[in-house]
């Protein structure tokens with residue numbers, strides 16, 4: 001077994017190879033003068049089970065992934081497992097307007113074409129997996145987020161919060177690991193034109209909080225939540241997510257209300273503090289390849 005990394009996932013691939021104790025091959029990557037990409041697998045991989053790791057964000061990384069898949073197949077790998085740590089377009093999982101494609105389905109169709117199995121991390125909506133026809137799995141890096149938060153000393157949170165009801169299970173998992181309570185935010189209509197966002201059950205006054213979510217994109221969800229929590233007396237707020245997309249420097253803008261912003265290596269950014277590799281490795285070890 002070998003791990004092959006594309007340019008979007010060098011860190012995660014290296015961690016994964018370490019976890020699995022297998023060889024890492026970093027695929028070569030260059031550009032033609034017109035900006036088109038050239039990839040190359042620099043070693044003999046014939047007969048190997050190859051685990052190709054490449055996040056499909058931003059768009060250029062999708063092309064690189066497809067090229068790498070073909071390069072590995074043409075080089076004679078016996079089995080190709082594609083790990084897409086952050087699955088771009090997963091949030092376009094329905095036709096929002098007539099005439100649009102279901103973009104998540106488009107991605108699934110093309111990514112699975114050369115793969116024997118696809119593994120992703122904390123897919124936004126598990127229903128998205130139904131668009132695949134080959135074996136596909138979404139593993140969760142919430143355990144890794146929980147372990148990171150548990151080991152913070154003075155900043156260890158007293159309370160884990162989901163920014164909405166959809167993220168409760170994630171908050172619960174993290175809270176169990178950290179050994180603290182969890183809750184979620186919900187909108188309460190105070191009057192005809194006033195909506196308040198409050199915790200469902202608990203009080204945040206004087207508490208150190210970690211808001212956990214699968215993805216932070218514009219930062220709008222967490223910013224709104226953390227602003228409310230600060231107004232309600234929260235002492236310290238950590239925003240923790242698996243996928244740090246951070247559109248238009250959202251991570252910097254979030255610092256207005258969030259004392260710390262952290263993310264995993266499914267997207268490699270300056271906020272990457274956690275590796276999702278152990279979660280992927282646990283799953284791969286559980287399979288009989």
Ligand code: R5P
Pocket residue numbers: 163166167213214215216217218219220221222
């Ligand atoms: C929503 O269902 C997701 O879990 C995230 O809360 C959301 O996608 C984050 O997006 P943004 O950072 O743009 O608010």
